Every structure is written in C-alpha cells, then in structure tokens.
Amino acid sequence: MDLIKTLLVFLFTLTFLFYFCQSFNLESRLPVIKKGTDGTYFGYSVAEHQVLNEIDEKVVDNWLLVGAPLGKNLQPGTNRSGALWKCPLSTYHDDCVQVITDGKKNPDDPDDTPIEGNDLLPPMKDEIKDGQWLGVTVRSQGPGRKVMVCAHRYISKGDDFQWGRGLCHTLTQRLDYDDSWDPCRGKTVERAHEQYGYCQAGTSGMLLEDDTALIGTPGPYTWRGTVFVFSVSDDFLNRDKSYYYGPLTEPDVPVDKYSYLGMSVTAGYFLKEGKMYYAAGAPRANGTGQVVLYTKLPKPIATLMEVSLILNGEQFASSFGYEVATADINGDGKPDLLVGAPFYFNKDAG
Numbered sequence: 001m002d003l004i005k006t007l008l009v010f011l012f013t014l015t016f017l018f019y020f021c022q023s024f025n026l027e028s029r030l031p032v033i034k035k036g037t038d039g040t041y042f043g044y045s046v047a048e049h050q051v052l053n054e055i056d057e058k059v060v061d062n063w064l065l066v067g068a069p070l071g072k073n074l075q076p077g078t079n080r081s082g083a084l085w086k087c088p089l090s091t092y093h094d095d096c097v098q099v100i101t102d103g104k105k106n107p108d109d110p111d112d113t114p115i116e117g118n119d120l121l122p123p124m125k126d127e128i129k130d131g132q133w134l135g136v137t138v139r140s141q142g143p144g145r146k147v148m149v150c151a152h153r154y155i156s157k158g159d160d161f162q163w164g165r166g167l168c169h170t171l172t173q174r175l176d177y178d179d180s181w182d183p184c185r186g187k188t189v190e191r192a193h194e195q196y197g198y199c200q201a202g203t204s205g206m207l208l209e210d211d212t213a214l215i216g217t218p219g220p221y222t223w224r225g226t227v228f229v230f231s232v233s234d235d236f237l238n239r240d241k242s243y244y245y246g247p248l249t250e251p252d253v254p255v256d257k258y259s260y261l262g263m264s265v266t267a268g269y270f271l272k273e274g275k276m277y278y279a280a281g282a283p284r285a286n287g288t289g290q291v292v293l294y295t296k297l298p299k300p301i302a303t304l305m306e307v308s309l310i311l312n313g314e315q316f317a318s319s320f321g322y323e324v325a326t327a328d329i330n331g332d333g334k335p336d337l338l339v340g341a342p343f344y345f346n347k348d349a350g
Contacts, residue, residue: 032089032091033093034066034085034087034093034095035094036068036071036085036096037071039070040068040069040071040072040080040083041068041069041071041135042067042068042085043066043068044067044068044069044135044136045066045067045135045137045138046064046065046066046138047064047065047138047139047140048063048064048065048140049064049065049086049140049147049173049175050063050142050144051063051144051173051174052143052144052173054144059143061088062088063086063088063175064087064088065085065086065087065099065138065140065149066084066085066086066096066135066138067082067084067085067135067136067137068082068083068084068135069133070082070133071083071085071098071135073102074101074103074120075120075121075129076103076120076121077123077129078102078122078123078130079130080131081102081129081130081131081132081134081151082133082135082136083098083099083134083135084098084134085097085099086098086175099149099171100176100177101134101149101169101171101177102120102123102134102169103121104177105121105180127154127155127156127157128154128156128157128162129151129154131153132152132153132155133151133152133153134150134154136150136153136202136203137150137152137168137202137203137205138150139205140207141207142209145173145207146170146172146173146178146207147170147172147173147207148169148170148171148213149168149171150166150167150168150201150202150215151166151167151202152200152201152202152203153166153200154166154167154202156185163189163196163197163198163199164197164198164200164219165185165196165201166182166184166199166200166201166203166217166219167180167182167201168180168181168182168202168205168213169181170207170232181201181213181215181230181232182201183215183217183228183230183243183245184196184199184201184217184220187220193219193223195220195221196220196221197219198220198223199219199220200217200219201215201217201228202215203216203217203263204216204262204264204265204280205265206265206266207232208267208276210276211231211234212229212230213228213230213231213232214228214229214265214266214267214278215230215262216262216265216280218260218261218262218263220248221248221253222257223257224248224255224256224257224258224259225255225260225261225262225263225280225282226245226247226248226262226280227245227246227262227280227305228243228245229243229244229245229294229305230242230244240299242303243303244296244303246280246292246294246305246307247304247305247306247307252304252307254282254292254310255282255285255286255292258284259285259286259290260282260285261280261281261290262281262282263280263281263282263322264280264281264322264323264340265280265281265324266325266337267326268326268337269334269335270293270335270336270337271308271309273334276295277293277294277295277308277309278295278305279291279292279293279294279324280294280324281320281321281324281340282321283321283322284319285321286313287316287317288312288313288314288315288317288318288320289313289320289321289322289341290310290311290312290321291310291311291320291321291324291337291339292307292309292310292311293307293310293311294307294308295308311339313341314341314344315345318342318343318344318345319340319341319342319343319344320339320341321339322340322341322342323339323340324338324340325337325338
C-alpha cells in the first residue's frame with residue numbers, strides 16, 4: 001500500500017512538472033546566413049522587424065535589418081557612409097536589399113517635406129556623410145511600429161569648423177523614410193569638445209512603446225556623455241517637442257570626463273511602477289564602469305532630467321555598462337535591468 005501511495009505521489013509530481021515546463025528546439029542544422037560586401041562591417045548591428053497589415057494587423061513581412069557602417073549608401077555623392085539592409089528570412093545568402101535612408105530631406109523646402117520617389121539628393125555643403133557610420137545602431141520599435149538607424153560620426157561643417165554631432169533617422173514600419181533627429185543641433189560649441197562639439201549622437205539608441213526615442217551621446221563635455229529623450233510621435237501638432245537630457249555641469253553631472261556615458265541605453269519601469277527610468281551605461285566611469293538611471297522632472301519645471309540612481313561596477317577596468325538591456329528575467333512581470341561588463345573576470349569565468 002505504501003508503495004502504491006509513493007508511486008501515485010511521484011506520478012502526480014511528474015505530471016505537475018511537465019504541465020508547467022516549456023521548452024523549444026534550437027535548429028542548428030539550417031541556420032539563416034546573410035552576407036554583405038567585404039569590408040563594410042555588414043552585421044555590426046542587427047534587429048528583427050515585422051510589418052503588419054494596417055487593417056487586420058496580420059503579419060505582412062518579416063525582416064532582418066542589418067547595419068553596414070562602412071557600406072556604400074544609395075545617396076549620390078557619398079563613399080563608405082554606411083547603409084541599412086533588409087533581409088528576408090530565407091535560405092539565400094545574397095538576397096538583402098538596401099533601405100533608402102539618406103538624401104530624402106530638402107533644406108530648401110520650408111515645410112521640411114521629404115522628397116518623393118527614389119531621386120535622392122546629395123549631401124549638403126554643410127555636412128560630411130563619408131565615414132558617418134550609418135548603421136552603427138539599428139532598432140525596431142516592435143511589430144507594426146517604427147525603425148531607427150543612426151550614424152554617430154555624422155559631421156556638420158563650416159568654413160572654420162567641423163563638429164561630430166551624430167544623426168539618427170526614423171523609418172515607417174514599411175521602412176520608408178520618416179524623419180531625421182539631431183539632438184545636439186543648436187547646442188553650444190564655443191569650447192568644442194568641452195561642450196557639445198562632438199556629441200556622437202546615435203552611438204546607442206532605442207524606440208520605446210510610448211513613441212519616445214532614447215539616444216545615447218557619449219561625447220559632450222569631454223566625453224562625460226549624456227542621453228536625450230524626445231517624442232517621435234506622428235501627431236506633430238500635439239506631441240511634446242522638448243528634448244530632455246541629463247545634466248553635464250557641476251554639481252549635478254553624475255560622471256567624470258572620459259566616462260563615455262551613453263555608450264549604451266535602455267529604459268523601463270525599474271524602480272517604481274508607472275514611472276519610466278532611462279538607463280545609460282558609462283563603461284569608463286569610476287574606473288570600473290557605471291550605469292546611471294535618469295527620470296524626467298514634472299513639466300514645465302525643466303527639460304533637464306534628474307539622476308535617480310547610479311550603479312557601480314565591481315571590478316577595475318571591467319567596462320561595467322558597456323551594454324545594457326531590459327528583460328523580465330525572473331518572470332515576475334516586472335522589467336529587470338541587465339548590465340554587461342565584457343572585461344570582468346575571475347579564475348572561473350569571464
């Protein structure tokens with residue numbers, strides 16, 4: 001009798017475990033491989049993107065978006081300015097198609113309307129596109145939403161200056177040109193790299209569900225770095241047109257020079273439900289690396305964000321914060337902050 005009871009308990013426990021276990025198979029025999037032109041850094045940044053039917057929201061296309069920061073762009077008058085490619089999930093290696101990104105803005109148009117068709121304009125006289133590294137950052141907002149691609153080495157120039165501001169483009173869900181974003185445009189540059197002369201906007205970035213863009217700029221104020229947060233909503237008349245950013249001057253600046261804050265960015269409701277926190281990695285801060293969490297102040301107080309929390313790395317030169325991400329790791333329904341430290345090591349692991 002005891003043996004029967006034991007077997008019944010065992011079978012019940014086993015059934016209970018099977019009921020709550022989920023698994024999947026990783027098919028390694030038939031990988032999807034896409035190849036680009038040699039020397040273009042094809043694959044430097046990638047993102048998955050789904051196009052949905054606007055009526056019934058069924059999936060129309062599945063794309064693998066690939067950045068090639070040294071690729072030949074479709075914009076005339078450019079050389080190795082970087083490119084964005086869309087690749088179908090097929091077994092072919094060479095069926096990727098370049099996405100139009102640059103050359104759609106006409107500065108002589110007072111309404112700032114993108115030009116129609118595929119007749120692209122060359123770079124303007126006040127900008128340098130060659131070597132801009134378009135494709136260093138590629139992000140999708142999610143199924144049926146926008147896409148962002150950045151060129152952190154984009155340069156604006158004049159007769160006696162060249163400023164490495166950086167630039168990002170947003171595209172519609174169908175990968176048509178939407179708009180360009182230059183958060184450091186108009187910022188003070190009298191002291192060059194000691195102010196906003198070399199922002200390098202777009203070194204990192206992401207699009208949030210609330211139609212907000214988060215852009216990392218590790219260059220301002222002698223590579224202290226900061227982040228910019230702004231709306232990319234299609235509702236131009238009603239959207240918030242402010243650019244929110246982190247403090248860069250004493251006593252509020254959270255990091256020292258050469259910290260590279262903004263090398264990585266992510267966001268989530270990390271500390272308080274319903275309150276968005278913007279996280280930025282500073283891999284050279286404090287010797288170990290740090291991650292800074294920002295929050296917006298209530299409007300109309302300021303567009304300057306406040307520092308809510310600073311996370312410190314444990315090991316010298318581990319580059320804590322080189323990459324950050326958001327995911328629900330423990331399954332509690334709340335976002336967790338993931339931080340990479342690529343040079344961390346001990347005797348057993350890296």
